[in-house]
Amino acid sequence: MDRYEQVIELAKRRGFLWNSFELYGGAAGFYDYGPLGSTLKRRIEQIWRELYVIHEGFMEIETPTIGIEDVFVASGHVGGFSDPLCECKECGEAFRADHLVDKIVEIADALSNEELDRLIKENNIGCPECGGELGEAYEFNLMFKTSIGPGTGRQGYMRPETAQGMFVNFQRLSRYYREKLPFGATQIGKSYRNEISPRQGVIRLREFTQAEAEIFTHPEEKTHPNIGRFEDVTLNLYSDEAQQKGVIEQMTVREAIDRKIIAHEFLAYHIALTNNFLQRVGIAADKLRFRQHQKDEMAHYAIDCWDAEILTDRFGWIEVVGIADRTDYDLMAHAKTSGTELVVHVEYDEPKMIEQFVVKPNMAKMGPLFKGKAKTVADALKELSSDELDKEEIKVTVDGEDFTVPSDIISYTQETVKVSGEKIVPHVIEPSYGIDRILYCTMEHAFEEEMVAAEGEEEERIVLRFQNEVAPVQVAILPLLTREELMDPAKQIAEKLRNRGLLVAYDDSRAIGRRYRRNDEIGTPYSITIDYDTLEDNSVTIRDRDTMEQVRAPVDGIEDVIYDLVYGKRDFETAGVKL
Numbered sequence: 001m002d003r004y005e006q007v008i009e010l011a012k013r014r015g016f017l018w019n020s021f022e023l024y025g026g027a028a029g030f031y032d033y034g035p036l037g038s039t040l041k042r043r044i045e046q047i048w049r050e051l052y053v054i055h056e057g058f059m060e061i062e063t064p065t066i067g068i069e070d071v072f073v074a075s076g077h078v079g080g081f082s083d084p085l086c087e088c089k090e091c092g093e094a095f096r097a098d099h100l101v102d103k104i105v106e107i108a109d110a111l112s113n114e115e116l117d118r119l120i121k122e123n124n125i126g127c128p129e130c131g132g133e134l135g136e137a138y139e140f141n142l143m144f145k146t147s148i149g150p151g152t153g154r155q156g157y158m159r160p161e162t163a164q165g166m167f168v169n170f171q172r173l174s175r176y177y178r179e180k181l182p183f184g185a186t187q188i189g190k191s192y193r194n195e196i197s198p199r200q201g202v203i204r205l206r207e208f209t210q211a212e213a214e215i216f217t218h219p220e221e222k223t224h225p226n227i228g229r230f231e232d233v234t235l236n237l238y239s240d241e242a243q244q245k246g247v248i249e250q251m252t253v254r255e256a257i258d259r260k261i262i263a264h265e266f267l268a269y270h271i272a273l274t275n276n277f278l279q280r281v282g283i284a285a286d287k288l289r290f291r292q293h294q295k296d297e298m299a300h301y302a303i304d305c306w307d308a309e310i311l312t313d314r315f316g317w318i319e320v321v322g323i324a325d326r327t328d329y330d331l332m333a334h335a336k337t338s339g340t341e342l343v344v345h346v347e348y349d350e351p352k353m354i355e356q357f358v359v360k361p362n363m364a365k366m367g368p369l370f371k372g373k374a375k376t377v378a379d380a381l382k383e384l385s386s387d388e389l390d391k392e393e394i395k396v397t398v399d400g401e402d403f404t405v406p407s408d409i410i411s412y413t414q415e416t417v418k419v420s421g422e423k424i425v426p427h428v429i430e431p432s433y434g435i436d437r438i439l440y441c442t443m444e445h446a447f448e449e450e451m452v453a454a455e456g457e458e459e460e461r462i463v464l465r466f467q468n469e470v471a472p473v474q475v476a477i478l479p480l481l482t483r484e485e486l487m488d489p490a491k492q493i494a495e496k497l498r499n500r501g502l503l504v505a506y507d508d509s510r511a512i513g514r515r516y517r518r519n520d521e522i523g524t525p526y527s528i529t530i531d532y533d534t535l536e537d538n539s540v541t542i543r544d545r546d547t548m549e550q551v552r553a554p555v556d557g558i559e560d561v562i563y564d565l566v567y568g569k570r571d572f573e574t575a576g577v578k579l
């Protein structure tokens with residue numbers, strides 16, 4: 001069994017992850033979260049919310065998981081959200097063509113279908129299932145289609161990312177934030193991709209959870225007021241240049257900015273924030289790196305893109321977060337398709353004097369032509385762009401009425417005018433997290449097998465060394481025996497701890513040793529045992545999952561002691577408990 005199998009076996013047995021539709025034989029690309037898995041997921045999402053929503057102030061919104069066609073035409077998903085598919089001519093199995101050659105070239109997903117076909121031929125790659133000959137690669141769109149409404153309905157798609165819900169609400173968001181850049185919105189929710197061959201279990205799902213932030217910034221202001229928070233943090237950077245050499249470089253955030261390895265401070269801040277989040281949920285620092293997209297891999301409109309990658313036992317480095325400066329691409333695309341300007345009005349600190357062409361309608365001629373509307377038509381002319389004015393007959397619409405103005409009754413002058421602000425299409429910085437992959441990695445990095453002494457013998461122990469903050473059970477309450485006199489106080493203690501906001505599991509089944517093992521396996525950081533001494537001196541035993549150290553502590557105030565232990569505010573010594 002490799003580590004992946006061990007983790008998945010434990011995850012299934014203990015109620016973290018289950019294959020969906022198991023009763024009916026299952027379906028690839030879908031996983032259910034059991035009781036502990038769901039809680040673990042919520043804990044991870046909660047920390048994400050704390051960082052992005054509460055601290056950064058990027059408010060969370062919730063938009064439909066089904067989208068209408070216009071949205072995905074504008075975003076480019078209808079036209080281009082596809083992976084190269086290759087089918088076996090013999091058994092009919094489908095494969096991602098780029099995955100078939102990813103051992104041969106470094107960045108297989110940047111190759112064209114022709115290049116993929118050539119590599120498959122040159123390297124005699126056959127069907128991984130039956131060895132048969134493979135057909136030519138072709139593009140397969142990954143969006144699930146659906147129809148909205150009865151009958152043939154209206155074409156709809158299950159969203160392949162949460163991001164579009166934020167872009168299409170740009171105007172409302174901008175008003176909510178009173179047009180003060182930078183501002184951002186976040187969304188945590190399901191996304192759907194009809195992945196070609198999801199053979200990597202929970203790593204590649206057809207329905208998965210994303211946590212995304214769309215941060216709208218001024219295109220020319222990409223410094224960050226809080227960069228000082230992270231300047232001295234060391235990152236494992238695998239820049240485009242470092243990838244040529246094949247070495248991951250360690251450097252501080254400040255150095256990466258000064259050496260222009262990361263395009264700008266704002267992006268660097270968000271890479272550092274991702275680093276902070278991933279380590280806080282329990283990703284091992286030495287198994288985490290940030291890989292920069294190479295030139296031919298990066299979207300043509302992007303300024304800079306980095307993927308947070310985590311080292312896993314079976315799959316090697318996997319992408320869990322993408323962090324990109326996407327420029328004004330998304331807003332421009334939606335503005336074009338919807339015919340609506342998506343801009344913010346930025347006020348200058350001081351009004352600026354600028355030279356400008358100004359339209360001068362000849363009112364003596366406008367009057368007879370447009371009568372009582374002459375003034376409003378003249379005002380409407382002043383709002384037109386130079387393209388719209390550069391016509392023989394100029395069209396304007398006033399209060400729903402169309403007017404045609406002959407160009408010879410208009411003249412232009414150059415004037416110095418005072419302007420107090422300008423219209424700007426913001427740039428978008430997007431951190432895009434895959435929660436399921438992160439959850440799996442927290443389990444794999446927390447997983448440990450060790451030999452421990454038990455009753456004079458060595459015994460194997462499996463322990464999930466979760467960070468206390470993400471552990472789905474923070475404290476287990478274990479009466480030594482299933483006797484009323486022990487169970488009653490145990491239940492009372494459990495209630496006290498729940499009232500303190502802790503995640504508590506009360507467990508009185510089977511021998512105490514087995515219950516410790518079970519809690520080690522699900523990663524419970526602390527266990528409290530209630531025994532006959534409890535009845536004598538009102539004290540309990542607290543056991544630490546990692547060290548297996550046991551201490552006695554008074555029942556009075558136990559909720560505060562455990563709370564502080566869980567949230568790292570006290571250790572056993574400062575908790576005032578005795579060995």
Ligand SMILES: Nc1ncnc2c1ncn2[C@@H]1O[C@H](COP(=O)(O)OP(=O)(O)OP(=O)(O)O)[C@@H](O)[C@H]1O
Nearest residue numbers: 195203204205208319320321322432433434436437
């Ligand atoms: N099929 C999937 N199953 C689980 N998580 C996914 C899946 N596709 C994407 N994600 C997560 O969403 C994040 C952002 O999505 P993005 O579109 O950048 O992924 P991607 O580059 O298409 O991923 P990949 O190259 O692995 O298919 C990824 O970093 C990943 O964590």
